[in-house]
Amino acid sequence: xPKLGAYAGLAALGLLAALALRRPELAAAAAPFAVLAAVGxxxxxxxxxxVSLELERERAIEGDVVExxxxxxxxxxxERVELALVLPRGxxxxxxxxxxxxxxxxxxxxxxxxxxxxxxWGAFRPPLLLVRAADRFGLIRHEARCEAMPLRVYPxxxxxxxxxxxxxxxxxxxxxxxxxxxxGSEFADLRRFVPGDRIRRINWRASARxxxxxxxxxxxxxxxxxxxxxxxxxETDRQxxxxxxxxxxxxxxxxxxxxxxxxxxLVSLGGMLSWLQPGTGxxxxxxxxxxxxxxxxxxxxAWSGIDLLPVRVLPPQALVIALSPxxxxxxxxxxxxxxxxxxxxxxxxVSPLDRVPxxxxxxxxxxxxxxxxRQASMRSRLERAGVPVASWAEAKPLAAAIEEVRSxxxxxxxxxx
Amino acid sequence: xxxxxxxxxxxxxxxxxxxxxxxxxxxxLAARVAGGVPWALALLGGEDAGYLSLSRPGLAVGxxxxxGFVLTAELAYRALEPVxxxxxxxxxLRRLVATFMTALAAAALGALLLAFSNVDVARGFGLxxxxxxxxxxxxxxxxxxxxTRG
Numbered sequence: 001x002p003k004l005g006a007y008a009g010l011a012a013l014g015l016l017a018a019l020a021l022r023r024p025e026l027a028a029a030a031a032p033f034a035v036l037a038a039v040g041x042x043x044x045x046x047x048x049x050x051v052s053l054e055l056e057r058e059r060a061i062e063g064d065v066v067e068x069x070x071x072x073x074x075x076x077x078x079e080r081v082e083l084a085l086v087l088p089r090g091x092x093x094x095x096x097x098x099x100x101x102x103x104x105x106x107x108x109x110x111x112x113x114x115x116x117x118x119x120x121w122g123a124f125r126p127p128l129l130l131v132r133a134a135d136r137f138g139l140i141r142h143e144a145r146c147e148a149m150p151l152r153v154y155p156x157x158x159x160x161x162x163x164x165x166x167x168x169x170x171x172x173x174x175x176x177x178x179x180x181x182x183x184g185s186e187f188a189d190l191r192r193f194v195p196g197d198r199i200r201r202i203n204w205r206a207s208a209r210x211x212x213x214x215x216x217x218x219x220x221x222x223x224x225x226x227x228x229x230x231x232x233x234x235e236t237d238r239q240x241x242x243x244x245x246x247x248x249x250x251x252x253x254x255x256x257x258x259x260x261x262x263x264x265x266l267v268s269l270g271g272m273l274s275w276l277q278p279g280t281g282x283x284x285x286x287x288x289x290x291x292x293x294x295x296x297x298x299x300x301x302a303w304s305g306i307d308l309l310p311v312r313v314l315p316p317q318a319l320v321i322a323l324s325p326x327x328x329x330x331x332x333x334x335x336x337x338x339x340x341x342x343x344x345x346x347x348x349x350v351s352p353l354d355r356v357p358x359x360x361x362x363x364x365x366x367x368x369x370x371x372x373x374r375q376a377s378m379r380s381r382l383e384r385a386g387v388p389v390a391s392w393a394e395a396k397p398l399a400a401a402i403e404e405v406r407s408x409x410x411x412x413x414x415x416x417x
Numbered sequence: 418x419x420x421x422x423x424x425x426x427x428x429x430x431x432x433x434x435x436x437x438x439x440x441x442x443x444x445x446l447a448a449r450v451a452g453g454v455p456w457a458l459a460l461l462g463g464e465d466a467g468y469l470s471l472s473r474p475g476l477a478v479g480x481x482x483x484x485g486f487v488l489t490a491e492l493a494y495r496a497l498e499p500v501x502x503x504x505x506x507x508x509x510l511r512r513l514v515a516t517f518m519t520a521l522a523a524a525a526l527g528a529l530l531l532a533f534s535n536v537d538v539a540r541g542f543g544l545x546x547x548x549x550x551x552x553x554x555x556x557x558x559x560x561x562x563x564x565t566r567g
Contacts, residue, residue, distance in 0.1 A: 003494050006455035008560065010490070013459055015552040017466050024534035025469040025479040027552070029462065031530055032487045032523030034555045080512070082502045101504045103511070136515070138494060 004040065004139040007033040040139035048075025053129045053148040055116075062121045062156040065094050068148065070129060073109040078133040078142075083112070086128040090120035091151070104133070121155040121247070123293040154289050158252035158398040163260065164405055166224035167344040168317035174223025174261040182220030189217040225278050225315045226257045227265040228288075229338075231324035231331040242325040245350045245394045247292045249323050252398055254288045265313060266291055269331055275313045314343065322347045326389075327371075332378040339385045346405045347382055347389040351375060354393065426471060434464040442489075446496050454493050462486065476531045483527025488520035 014030020017023075049072075056067040070083065082101045087093070094117040104110065116127070126147040133142045169178040177186045190206055193213030206214040228250045232243060250266070257264045258280065265278030266288050276284075276291055314320070320343045324331050339345050353375060358368040379389050388408035392401035438460035445453030465482055495516065504512070 002451040002454075006458070007490070008556070009455055010458055010462065012556050014462060015556065017462070019549060019552060021466060021470045023466065023469050024531055025482065025527075026462075026466050027534075028479050028527035028530040029465060029483045029486050031555075032483055032526050033490070035526060036487070036519070036523075038555075038558055079515075080504075080508065082499060084499070084502065101498075101502045101508060103505065103508050137519070 003137075004037055007037045007139070011037060036137055037139065040135060040137040044135060044140045045076055047078070047133060047142045048073075049078070049131070049133055049142055049144055050074070051129060051131050051144045051146045053127065053146050055127070055148045055151055058149055059152050059154065060118045061154050062118055064153070065115045065117050066151065068114045068116045068127060070112040070114070071109070072104060072112070072131070073107075074104045074133070075107065077106040077136075078104040079136045080138070081131060081133040084130040084132075085114065086130065087116065088124045088127065090118070090122050090153070091116050091124060091127065092119050093117070118151070118153040121153045121293065123290075124151045124153065126150050152290065152293055154293070155248045155251045157255045158248065160252055160256045160399050160402060162399065162402060162406065163253070163256050164319060164321060164346055164402060164409070166226065166262075166317075166319035168319075169220075169222035169224045170263070170315075170317065172223045174221060176222055176224045176260065176262065178220040178222040180220050180222075181217045184218040184221040186219040186221075187216060188219045190214050191217055223260075223280070224257075224262045225265070225318035226253070226262050227267055227278060227314055227318050227320045228253055229320055229322040229324070229335075230266065230268045230292075231322060231326075231328070231334075232268060242327075242350050242352050245392070246323045248394065249348060249350065249392065249398050250292055251289055253321060254285055258282070258285045264288060265315075265318075267313060269334060277312050278315060278318070314338075317344070319344045319346070321345075323350055325349065325351045326375050326378045326382075327351065329374075329378070332381065335382060335387065336385055339382075339387050345387050346409070347387055348398075348401050348405070349379065349389055349391045350393070351391065427467065431464050431467050431471075434460060434467065438464060442493060446493060449497060451494075451497050454490070454497070458486070458490055458493070461489065476528060476535065479531045480524045480528035484520045484524025487523035488516070491516045491519060 011030045011034035014026050014033065018025075018027035018030065052071045054069045054071070056069070060066050068085075070085075072081065074081075080101050081104050085093070094115040100112075102110065126149055128145060128147050131144040131146075133144075134140070166176060167179075169176050169180075177184065181188050190203060191214065193202060193207075193215050197215050201215040203214050203216045230246050230250055232246065254264045254266070261280060263278035263280050264284060266276040268274045268291070274291070276287055278284075279287070320338055322335055322338075322345065324335070324347060326332060326347070326349050335345065335347060353372055356368075358365050382389050388405040390401040390404035390408070392398060438457050441453060441457035441460060445451070445457055465486070469479070469482070495512075
């Protein structure tokens with residue numbers, strides 16, 4: 001209450017000066033301050049100010065606009081109620097200017113809506129509303145604060161029309177065409193009719209040509225296990241961060257494989273080794289995306305290799321898609337280790353090297369060149385081991401990188417030691 | 418400024434005090450330091466006190482001083498309100514009117530007090546003591562209210 005103290009002080013000073021100087025004009029100048037302070041204080045009462053802040057929903061997709069509703073109610077009248085909305089970085093007001101002041105009448109309830117745009121994905125702390133209400137003369141202020149619920153903003157998934165087809169499938173029904181023959185829709189082969197074969201599987205044209213009954217064989221349609229391996233070891237949280245494209249690509253792949261009824265798991269290599277066992281369904285997708293949202297940078301010198309992963313996290317015959325900037329030797333070794341264990345492995349390189357400036361000094365430029373050479377060397381080692389590696393930057397569609405890997409896998413490459 | 422020009426003597430001193438007061442007020446507002454405003458207003462009051470005791474102006478000037486003083490204080494505190502907070506359009510006009518009405522009421526109160534002070538009554542120690550008592554009682558009432566309601 002700086003104003004109340006100032007008015008009381010000015011009144012005291014003026015009245016004392018009036019007495020000392022024996023001038024009534026000074027008392028006349030000081031008296032209004034005393035009266036204002038007295039009236040303001042006498043009119044003060046319990047404000048009964050209630051504030052609540054509600055978000056329209058707890059989850060949103062990057063770019064969505066979420067309505068933030070402020071509910072204000074008061075038992076007494078307030079001449080001026082100031083509102084200040086504190087939004088975490090990544091959430092911005094969409095077209096509205098939130099900090100505003102308004103008047104509240106006695107017993108009035110006001111609802112204010114602010115559209116908030118989710119500019120970035122992430123798990124955000126709750127938006128905060130600070131309220132300061134002042135009486136008619138601005139002498140007494142009441143302050144309140146309240147928080148909304150936390151908001152989780154999921155990355156906008158990339159549209160992927162094609163995905164990497166796993167070499168091996170699992171035993172459950174799905175949308176992947178298995179190498180094994182069975183019930184399905186994709187043609188596999190022809191064979192002679194044997195008792196017990198369904199009539200509808202007879203290939204009448206082939207049978208007419210051979211004068212005996214032949215039947216069509218089809219590929220079974222099964223599901224696959226897909227493990228997304230996120231390499232956060234090269235993350236620096238500076239220019240050329242790889243975490244954002246890593247998470248965006250992982251979310252897109254998880255969504256598309258889930259749609260194809262495949263089991264999707266997640267392994268995160270970083271300061272801490274973390275994982276999610278493969279699973280199916282929307283719940284697993286949310287689990288994966290929630291885990292991705294909480295991805296951050298943790299400094300840790302203790303290397304936790306993939307040897308520590310439980311067997312169920314990397315199931316046999318799983319397709320492992322590694323999203324890596326290929327900047328860390330440890331990550332490269334882990335990928336080669338996976339390949340050596342016989343996993344169907346593909347690497348999407350999200351290297352920031354093309355976005356990072358080479359540096360100004362000669363030493364910086366030499367260091368940058370060495371960095372690039374090391375990355376090229378790692379990439380070459382992976383390719384020699386028969387691992388397809390495709391580069392991807394956020395500026396181009398992920399589908400292009402997927403297609404690059406698909407074309408690599410279309411032609412068998414002899415692995416060299 | 419008016420006090421310095423209209424004063425019969427010590428005009429330069431009053432000008433100095435007034436200039437210091439306005440400079441202090443401008444600095445406080447520019448730096449958004451609420452604590453500096455009362456000191457600047459006190460200096461401004463000092464200039465007015467000097468003028469009033471030296472020149473003995475009439476009732477109208479005294480009332481004008483009372484109103485102007487309150488108006489200055491109100492506007493100074495309004496200027497210290499958060500910059501980014503936009504008032505509702507209806508509130509802007511209402512507050513402006515309220516500020517000027519407060520200043521007008523202060524001028525009226527000042528005029529009333531000055532009019533009472535001009536009434537010729539028997540002077541003496543008793544009356545003076547009553548005046549002191551009234552001033553102390555006013556301040557005590559404000560302090561008590563601030564303590565209980567603040």
